[in-house]
Amino acid sequence: MKIALLSYSTKPRGGVVHTLALAEALAALGEDVTVWTLGRGGDGGFFRPVDARVQLRIVPFPDGPGGEPVGERILRSIGVLRAAFDPAPYDVVHAQDCISANAVDGRCVRTVHHVDHFTTPELAACHERAVVEPYAHICVSRSVADELAVGWGLKPAVIPNGVAYDRFATTDPAARESWRARLGRYVLTVGGIEPRKGSLDLLEAYALLRSAHPGLRLVIAGGETLFDYRDYRARWEQRAAELGIRPVVLGQVAEEELPSLVAAAGAFAFPSVKEGFGLAAMEALAASVPLVVRELPVLREVFGSAARFAATPQDLAAELGSALTTDDPFRRAAGHALAARHTWAEAARRHLDFYGTLPAG
Template identity: 70%
Template sequence: MRIALLSYSTKPRGGVVHTLYLAEALAAAGADVTVWSLARGGDEGFFRPVDPRVRLSLVPFPDRPGEGVGARILRFIAVLRDAFDGSRYDVVHAQDCISANAAGRCIRTVHHLDRFTTPELAACHERAIVRPYAHVCVSTAVAGELLAGWGLKATVIPNGVDAARFAAAAADGAAVGRWRRRLGRYVLTVGGIEPRKGSLDLLEAYARLGTAELRLVVAGGETLFDYRGYRTAWDERAAELGVEPVVLGTVDDAQLPSLVAGAEVFAFPSAKEGFGLAPLEALAAGVPLVVSDLPVFHEIFGDAATYATGPTALAEALRTADRTRAELGRKVAGSYTWSAAAQAHLDLYARLG
C-alpha cells in the first residue's frame, strides 16, 4: 500500500511530530510511506532524523519578508499543490488544513478545531473540513465537535507516545542533572507562548506561587502564526509581576526528554487542545502533570493528571504537585502506542478501499 502523509512544516509542532511518528510506525508495519511537506526558510530536513524506511519529499518554500499571514497561507497551498501528485498513491492523508487544501481528494486528520479571523485562513480551515472524503480525530472530544458543528462522523485514532524514550531520560541522571544545574528546580511547559496554550494564565499562576526556588521554563514555540503582540503583553505582565521566566524557545529534539524528566512539575493550561502529546511524554518520564480542566484531557489522562483552570487554581495545583501518581502516569502513557495507531490507520485505509 502506497501512502502519502502530508504536512505543512518540518518544524517541531504537534501535528508534525504526529506525522513523523505515524509514518515510521506505518513503515515498520510494511507500508510504503512518503511524507510530503513544505520546507520553509531553506530547511533541508525535518527537526529530527527520520527512519530511512520513510520516504521524504520536501518542497522548497522560500521566505518573503513582510508577507502577511493571509498571503502566506495562499502561497503555502499553491506551492504544495503544484508539487504534489496524488495519483501516485493508494492513500492520500492530510494532517492539517493547509495540506488538505493542497492535496485534492484526501483523508484528513483533524487534530483540533480553531476559529480564525484571517479570511484566507478561515476559508482554508473550512474547506479542509468539508472537502475530504473521510476524517480521523485523535480524541472523541474533537470527534464530537466535528459531529456537532458539521455533521461529520470521524474515526477516532489516538496518538501514540514514545514512552520508552522519556522513561529512559528519567533514568539518565547525567543528562537530567545538566538541566537542573542550569535551571535549578523548575516548572516546565512545552508549546511556546501563545493564546491557545494559556500562557498568560500560567504566568499569573507562577507569580502566585511566591517562591524564588522554582523557576518557570517555557520550551518550544515554533508556529505558523505571528504572536508578537501576545508575547509583548506576556513580557510586560512578567515585568509587572516581578517574575523572570526562562524562555528556551525550540529545544533540540535529542535534549527534550531530559529537559522534561528534570522538571518538578509539567504545566499544560491550554484553552483548547485536541489531544496532549507533550503532557503524555511528561507522564512517561514520571513527572507530575497539571492541566486545564478540559474534557479532552480527562479523556486522555484520567486520574494521572491534576486539573485546574485559572491562575489561582493553577497556582495551588502547581504548589501541591507530587510524584505519588508517577506509576499511574507511566501506565497511562504506555497505553498509547504508535504501533497501535498505525494498525488502526491501516484498518481504516483498508475499509475505505
C-alpha cells in the first residue's frame, strides 16, 4: 500500500512527532510510506533523523514579509503545499492537521488530534473544512471522537498514540545528572508558552509551590508553533515579574537530550486546557516521573490512576507538592504499564486495518 502522511512542519510539535513515528512503524510493517511537509525557515529536514525506509518530501516554505498576519501565513501554507503535492500515486492520503487537510481539499483521511476554537477567521475556516470535508476520520482518544460526534455528527475511529517507551524508560544516568547539575531540582513542562498549554495557570501554581520548596525551579521546554502567541507570552512574562519568579525557558531541546531532561525532573506538569491525548505526559510516565495533569475528561480517559489531577492553580500547586514529596509506587507502576502498552507498532497495525475499510479510489 502506498501511503502519504501529510503534516505542516518539521519541528517537534505533537502532531509532527506522531506523524514521523507512525510513518516509521508503517514502513517497518512493509508499507510504502512518504511523509510530506513544509520546510519553514529554510528547514531541509525534520528535527530528528527519520528511518530510511520512509520517503520524505519537504516542500520549501519561504519566510513571508515582516509582520505577516497569522491568517495570511495559514493561507500561504495551504497554497504552497497544495501546489507541490500530487495525490495520484497514493492509495491513502492521510492528513494530520488542518493545513494539510485543506491543501488536499479534504480528499483524505484526517486525524483530529484535538478540537480547536480559533478566533482568526482564516484559521477558523481552515479548522472547520478540515473536520467536515475529509471522507474518513481518526481520533487519538474517545473523548475527542465524542466531540466530533456531538459537534459534527461524525463517527471517527479511535486509535491512540504510541509512545517511544524505551527512549524515556532507559535514559543515561550521567545525562540525567548533567541536567540536575545545570538546573537543580525542577518541575518540567514540555510544549512551550501558549494558551492551550495553560501556561499562566502553571505560573500561578509555581509561585504557590515555591514557598514550600524555595530551591525548586520551573523549566519549560519546546514551543515552536505556527501561531502567533506574542500577546499571551507578553502577559505571561509580565505576570512572572509580578510574582517575582523566573522560570527557565529552554525552548526547543535537542531530540537526543529530551529523554534525560524529562527523566531528571522531580515532577512533570501538564496543565493543558485542550488536549487530544497527551504524548509528552505519556513520555514522562515512561521515564518514571510523577505526573500532574489538568482535570479534563480526555486526560482522565488516557491517564486514569497513573496521574494526579488538578482543576485550578491552587490544586496544581498542591498536587505537584505531593508528587515531589511522596513516593507513590502504585502510580509509578501504573504509569510504566500504561506507557508500555501504547506502542507505535500496534498503532500502525490498527491504522492499516482502518485503511483496509476505506472505499477504493
